[in-house]
Amino acid sequence: MFIQVPKGTQDILPDDAPKWYYIENKIREVLTKYGYQEIRTPAFEYTELFIRGIGESTDIVTKEMFTFPDRKERSLTLRPEGTAPVVRAYLENNMDRASKVVKLFYIGSMFRCEKPQGGRFRQFNQFGIEVIGTKSPEADVEVIMAALEIYEKLGLKNLEIVINSVGCKKCRVDYIQKLKKFLSNKKDLLCLECVKRYEKNPLRVFDCKKDSCQKIMETAPMITENLCPECKLHFEEVKSHLDDFKIKYHLDPKLVRGLDYYTKTAFEIVGKGLGAQNAIAGGGRYDDLVEELGGKPTPGVGFAAGIERMIMVMNQQKINWPKPKCIDIFIVKVSAENKDTAFRLLQKIRNSGLSADLDYSNDSLKSQMRIANKIGARYTAIIGEEELSKDMVTLRNMQTKEQKKVKLDEIEKELKKGSGLNI
Ligand SMILES: [Zn+2]
Ligand SMILES: [Zn+2]
Structure with a gap:
């Protein structure tokens, strides 16, 4: 019996490889037009980076990371996402000295020890962009537009933007108190996972996929009604730019995303008719992340998108792939x-x-x-x-x-x- 690929991984065979570079070329083409430069970070980092960056209470950190000691017992982790490594590289290479606003994109493999199911892999590929150094709402909108343009250029249809504001350090503290108060007498009704979330970061309860928890959260106080004036204004400006460009969006005050670093804008791009896991890209602002990773307070915004899902959707929508070049x-x-x-x-x-x-x-x-x-x-x-x-x-x-x-x-x-x- 020959050895097979590890669970949750797959070979990209020669028949499919052209699809990959077709998509990758399109990503590079669009993002270069928007002024982004490519960065390639290592496949693994010190574990600490993700604990501090993504947040200790997130699903990614608590149960999905591939973590292992090196020969000197230092803890390493295969990168589960791209933003924390990019910010680490930004700080380590003093990129802020070269220009005030740094615009980067990446394409590469990420690793999460998830239960392999419908289009989810343990080694999967993402592309993403990061704008570091500006708090302008225009940057949030640019990020959304760049993502949309890539999908449009690839011929994807029926996409929708779902957007929310998750507030900032200031307004979220008060909001979380409110949320805790709301949940305090409903703890018995929450799933075991959410009881833990309630203690560590009650916002995470919005992420729960269980119907019972979702039902409870329907009547929970919403962050959008508890934003501070600065966050509120920022959100208004983002929405008005989207209106200006006639980009349709749908407001979802329950959208918090699975990472702790988001502040203000959080968004997802969803494909209509794709079922429960319909998000094909997600992102938002992370104004505290650079500081949390040891830098000066520096705002940032970005998104990440899975390429496997993208190919799945393109196949579902019967998009014509370009024919690979043949031998002359x-x-x-x-x-x-x-x-x-x-x-x-x-x-x-x-x-x-x-x-x-x-x-x-x-x-x-x-x-x-x-x-x-x-x-x-x-x-x-x-x-x-x-x-x-x-x-x-x-x-x-x-x-x-x-x-x-x-x-x-x-x-x-x-x-x-x-x-x-x-x-
Ligand atoms: Zn705020
Ligand atoms: Zn739950």
């Missing part, structure tokens, strides 16, 4: 005696900028043609005694089946001429 020329030898010439020609064609391949075995002409068909080669170049005596090959258009003799050094010219090839 497959060289076919009439007999094994031509193999040295064929090998030299192969490299010559590749050096000219075309893609080329051949079958190194000495199988029959028929079997070589079968391979050419299977890999979708646009042309075959057939080499036999007759052709070689005249320094020529027989070039065959695999679609029209037309063929003609072409001089060895004119293959490239011939293909560029009428082939319609993308070279």
